[in-house]
Amino acid sequence: MTGNKHEPRAGIDAFYGDRLAAPAAAGETPLLAPDYDPAALAALPDGLVATSFGCGDPLAFAAVETGATVLDLGCGAGLDLLLAAERVGPAGRVIGLDANPDMVRRARENAARAGAGQVEVMEGLIEALPLPDESVDWIISNCVINLSMDKPAAFAEIARVLKPGGRILVSDLVAETLPDWIAAHRDLYAACIAGAVAERDYLALAEAAGLDDVHVLDRMTYGATEVRALVAGELPVAIDSLAARLGVTRDDMLDRIAAEMSGKVRSIKLHARRGGGEVATVA
Ligand SMILES: C[S@@+](CC[C@H](N)C(=O)[O-])C[C@H]1O[C@@H](n2cnc3c(N)ncnc32)[C@H](O)[C@@H]1O
Secondary structure (H helix, E strand, O other): OOOOOOOOHHHHHHHHHHHHHOOOOOOOOOOOOOOOOHHHHHOOOOOOHHHOOOOOOHHHHEOOOOOOEEEEEOOOOOHHHHHHHHHHOOOOEEEEEEOOHHHHHHHHHHHHHOOOOOEEEEEOEOOEOOOOOOOEEEEEEEOOHHHOOOHHHHHHHHHHHEEEEEEEEEEEEEEOOOOHHHHOOHHHHHOOOOOOOOHHHHHHHHHHOOOEEEEEEEEEEEOHHHHHHHHHHHOHHHHHHHHHHHOOOHHHHHHHHHHHHOOOEEEEEEEEEOOOOOOOOEO
16 A cells, blocks of 8 residues: 555655656646646746646635645646645745755745745655644645555644644545556656555545545546546656557557556545644645
8 A cells, every 4th residue: 555665765856856857848738637737838938838847727626815824746847836825815825845856946936936925845755854833724736646655644744843723625536446567657656656555545545644525525536538648747758668668659559558547547636634723725
């Protein structure tokens, strides 16, 4: 349930460093998140969508109040940070955290370009948050916890830093049983596929951390088309090398992965709340 303990952190950092350095071509966005408001995306700094790797809009179901403190776990280049900044307004506080120093730098640049002075970005691990106990109202996260090699620690940290009554709204990928050759593939781990756990295990992680009111608000199951887009968008180089190793074309390789994974991977919106305090409403 804790993911692949053998996958080095450095592999994930290198993967996202490469993805930032070589953003998706126009029309090949790796952002598989149809629930974002297109007008909100269009207003973001140029190039931000092409360097985003989320699997759903975590704020779509979060009634974040003006003046609130929001923490984004694994904020990447900062797309959700800027949307959260709109919600909390100038009196609020938005904290982004990411393990990858290139992502942290890019998120800071994007916040500065957007004039979002209430956004601050920290380098760190979601399993050891550099924040005090009971210090945030909302935690959001977009396609990150599946990458954690110690998911119980990540959820324990979430429970620790949430204020009593604070909530989480997480968009993430879950997966039912995947074939071994996919589960063991390093790049597929970094691309949010091989590290994903079953939905019931994901909910159990949140409950084991002591969070209340744990439930899934929305689901999007990936069919062959979405799996193909996810893999082709996130793994252009790995797919070519896998195809060459197996002596098949790139298209055949993508078809094979899509056929194996179709219907087994889905994006969920997980809600949970820390007990006590005032109960915020869900949109
Ligand atoms: C799939 S990307 C999603 C980025 C961003 N949330 C978005 O929607 O574009 C995963 C991000 O999580 C970060 N990450 C992965 N594991 C992490 C960890 N254990 N602690 C902090 N950040 C992590 C990566 O550096 C990367 O920026």
